[in-house]
Amino acid sequence: MRQSAFSAPGRFWRGNLHTHSNRSDGALEPDEVCRRYRAQGYDFLAITDHYVGHYDYPLIDSRAWRSADFTTLIGAELHSGAMENGELWHILAVGLPLDFPRIGAAGFRADAEQMSGPEIARLAAEAGAFVAIAHPQWSGMSLQDARSITAAHAVEIYNHSSAVGADRGDGAAIADLLISEGRDVSLIATDDAHLFDPDHFGGWVMVRARENTPEALLAALKRGDFYSSQGPEIRDFYFDGxxxxxxxxxxxxxxxxxxxxxxxxxxxHAMTRTAVPLKWQGETPWLRAVVIDAAGRRAWTNPIRRPVL
Incomplete structure (x- = not known):
């Protein structure tokens, strides 16, 4: 049983799905953000500025920076309503239309009059976006919060900015609990780069698609045809007996x-084909893999579901 990310037609394309510019609280102009990611060898980028009234609800039209070897996805980090801890929701939405309504929080405080996080996530998904639960550990998100975002395609398993700035970059606990409850969610690594600090080029997705186009990449993301990494490459992943x-x-x-x-x-040492015996995992309905290199950098597969042994 092979995961579709490693059997689908096409090749892998490297991209970052969570990035900020000076249209919200980032350091650089959007064109300079795109230039740096392209120069670093990325195939695609989503600039996802904070979609709040304080910044006039920015939705960056990045189409001008697309080229034969680099493309962009249009997105935003949406904010609306309060989580259980009273803090504002952070919902990542990639693939939004440019006419997405100017809705959500006025600033960075939750308001009882705002629509809820689950509602704004649903609207983004209905508009065609790939929706992810952003930095659950950094946000202090509860499991009940995560359960409520039923429109989410993914959870950030790693957020580089949260790791660098707060040592709270992990999302594995929330993701695994949702998967164990039967949710069909994938796992993304992102930078959440603001580019004031060394919060960039630290986590990315490798998306398998025929073409490096917004349409092909979004379809592959929604199917889960990708893996996430801080450095290592994953070339195949399957269950064999x-x-x-x-x-x-x-x-x-x-x-x-x-x-x-x-x-x-x-x-x-220097393992390139590894067979992991499932001595303690005969009952688990799903499996995922993590690889770790000599520098401590990780890469994560999406989960694969299998028949119970």
Whole structure:
């Protein structure tokens, strides 16, 4: 049983789905943000400025920066309503139409009159966007909060800015609980770059598609045809009998994770094809893999569901 990201036609394209410019609280003009990501070898970028009245609801028209070897996705970080802790929702929406309504929070405080986070996420998904729950650890998000975003396609498993600035970049706990409850969510790594600090080029998605076009990339993202990384490459990922097989660039650890506490790992030097025995995972209905290289950098597959042994 092979995950579709490694069997679908096409090739992998590298991109960042969460980035800010000086149209909200970022340091640089949108064209300079695009220039830097293209120069760094990225194939695509989404500028996702904070969509609040304080910044006049910016939705950056980045089509002018598309070229034969680089493309852009139009998106925003949406804010509306309060989570259980009273703080404002942060919803990542990539692939929004330029006429998306000017709705949501006026500033960075939750207001009882605002629509809820689940409502604004649903509107974004209905408008065609790929919707993700942003930085759940940084936000102090509860599981009940995460459950309520039923329109979400994904959870940020890693947010580089949150890791650099607050040591709260992880989203695995929320993501795994949702997956264990049967939610069909994928896992994205992002920068959330503002470019004041070293919060860029630290987490990305590798999307498998026939073409590096907004339409092909969005369709692949919604299907889950991608993996996420801080550096290592994942070249194949499949379930073979009673083991999980991962082909990758040189790594030192491969971990198979599943329902509850189930996990197994293989450790070695410069491993490029690793078979992880599922000694403790015969009952888990889903599996995902994490690879870790010698520098401690990770890459994450999306979960694969399998028949119970």
């Amino acid at each position: 009673e083991q999980l097989v991962v082909e990758s660039s040189a790594v030192e650890r491969v971990i198979a994770l599943g329902f509850g506490s189930s996990s197994n790992q293989v450790y070695g």
